[in-house]
Amino acid sequence: MLRIAIPNKGTLSGPASQMLRDAGYRQRSDPKDLACRDEGNNVEFFYLRPRDIATYVGSGDLDLGITGRDLLVDSGVPAAELLDLNFGGATFRWAAPAGTLTSVDQLGGKRIATAFPGLVGQYLDEHELKAEVVRLDGAVENAVRLGVADLIADVVETGATLRQAGLVTLGEPLMRSSAILIGRQAEPPAGAAQLLRRLNGVLVARNFVMLAYDVRADLLEQATGLTPGIESPTVSPLHREGWVAVQAMVQRSQVHRVMDELYELGARAILVTDIANCRL
Numbered sequence: 001m002l003r004i005a006i007p008n009k010g011t012l013s014g015p016a017s018q019m020l021r022d023a024g025y026r027q028r029s030d031p032k033d034l035a036c037r038d039e040g041n042n043v044e045f046f047y048l049r050p051r052d053i054a055t056y057v058g059s060g061d062l063d064l065g066i067t068g069r070d071l072l073v074d075s076g077v078p079a080a081e082l083l084d085l086n087f088g089g090a091t092f093r094w095a096a097p098a099g100t101l102t103s104v105d106q107l108g109g110k111r112i113a114t115a116f117p118g119l120v121g122q123y124l125d126e127h128e129l130k131a132e133v134v135r136l137d138g139a140v141e142n143a144v145r146l147g148v149a150d151l152i153a154d155v156v157e158t159g160a161t162l163r164q165a166g167l168v169t170l171g172e173p174l175m176r177s178s179a180i181l182i183g184r185q186a187e188p189p190a191g192a193a194q195l196l197r198r199l200n201g202v203l204v205a206r207n208f209v210m211l212a213y214d215v216r217a218d219l220l221e222q223a224t225g226l227t228p229g230i231e232s233p234t235v236s237p238l239h240r241e242g243w244v245a246v247q248a249m250v251q252r253s254q255v256h257r258v259m260d261e262l263y264e265l266g267a268r269a270i271l272v273t274d275i276a277n278c279r280l
């Protein structure tokens with residue numbers, strides 16, 4: 001039975017369970033449950049702190065896990081990223097009170113508050129900078145005004161927490177994070193192929209829609225140029241002489257532009273449908 005670690009609390013917890021549900025797996029019904037067996041799919045889920053998940057997967061005690069890329073790097077555990085799950089996106093950034101620091105070259109000798117000392121330490125080593133890392137558990141944005149640090153390094157999603165604390169970001173992000181599926185090594189463990197196929201199916205279903213339209217046959221080349229699909233568009237004859245029906249997958253983020261361009265070309269009956277799931 002495949003044993004998979006997923007976040008029990010926090011930002012990644014709900015979306016991770018939802019993605020697994022969308023992929024056809026059973027999930028806990030009580031948020032206090034710490035494990036859930038899905039006999040039909042031969043999988044058991046263990047609900048753990050996202051920060052601890054790399055430890056269980058890196059040691060080989062669990063086969064796979066869902067955690068944040070920043071948490072994996074921070075842990076220092078040599079586990080491998082198998083798949084970007086495309087939720088829980090955030091950057092990890094330096095921030096300081098406005099008007100104090102202007103460049104990351106000034107980090108040397110400063111006190112840096114963070115809940116990610118591994119990630120920050122790695123950056124400082126790589127850039128041959130010496131600074132004091134003040135390890136905190138959370139609410140890191142308070143550290144500067146309370147006097148324990150000169151700047152912070154923390155997760156930034158909307159930037160609202162930084163603004164409220166009077167902090168501004170400094171330099172480029174240390175990293176861009178999102179939820180990822182991790183394994184002990186780059187080669188997925190035995191029995192993981194079905195899970196990976198299903199998760200990829202959910203990712204594609206979320207990112208693409210199915211577009212269908214009718215177009216004059218002499219405009220088909222131009223129309224399919226706008227909707228090349230993933231492999232190739234499906235073209236079917238229409239009862240109406242000289243017209244064809246086309247179906248193709250289109251990126252959800254592009255669909256309105258593509259519909260406008262198809263309409264201008266002369267396509268009609270342009271319909272968009274959500275894809276519930278797929279295997280490509």
Ligand SMILES: Nc1ncnc2c1ncn2[C@@H]1O[C@H](COP(=O)(O)OP(=O)(O)OP(=O)(O)O)[C@@H](O)[C@H]1O
Nearest residue numbers: 009010011050068069070071088089090155157177
């Ligand atoms: N707005 C956000 N706040 C915190 N973490 C976020 C946010 N958006 C994405 N993440 C990601 O979620 C992971 C942190 O999750 P974790 O559960 O450890 O903290 P949390 O969601 O802040 O919960 P808590 O602090 O209440 O324990 C990291 O990978 C981080 O990049």
Ligand SMILES: O=P(O)(O)OC[C@H]1O[C@H](OP(=O)(O)OP(=O)(O)O)[C@H](O)[C@@H]1O
Nearest residue numbers: 138139140155156157158159160161162
């Ligand atoms: O850019 P934003 O959208 O404001 O989000 C980022 C903030 O949210 C998280 O804090 P959380 O609420 O989890 O509190 P914590 O610091 O105690 O973990 C994170 O640690 C940042 O402080």
Ligand SMILES: [Mg+2]
Nearest residue numbers: 010011138139
């Ligand atoms: Mg938090």
